[in-house]
Amino acid sequence: MKGKRRWYLVLILPFVGTLFPAFYNRAEPALFGVPFFYWYQCLWVLLTPVMMGIVVLGTRERDDV
Numbered sequence: 001m002k003g004k005r006r007w008y009l010v011l012i013l014p015f016v017g018t019l020f021p022a023f024y025n026r027a028e029p030a031l032f033g034v035p036f037f038y039w040y041q042c043l044w045v046l047l048t049p050v051m052m053g054i055v056v057l058g059t060r061e062r063d064d065v
Helices: 002-019 036-059
Strands: none
Touching: 002 036
């Protein structure tokens, strides 16, 4: 069980990545004309479900049938 808990540490990344708006509250570097503030947040919206899927797969009980 202890090894499965380590997978949950992956979920800290989106939390910490968006915790300090002072870090990403700027316009540059822009991506296709979109200020950094917006595309950085949108990137986390896309990355977080991927990370959650990784955690689900890593913590899933396997049926060895």
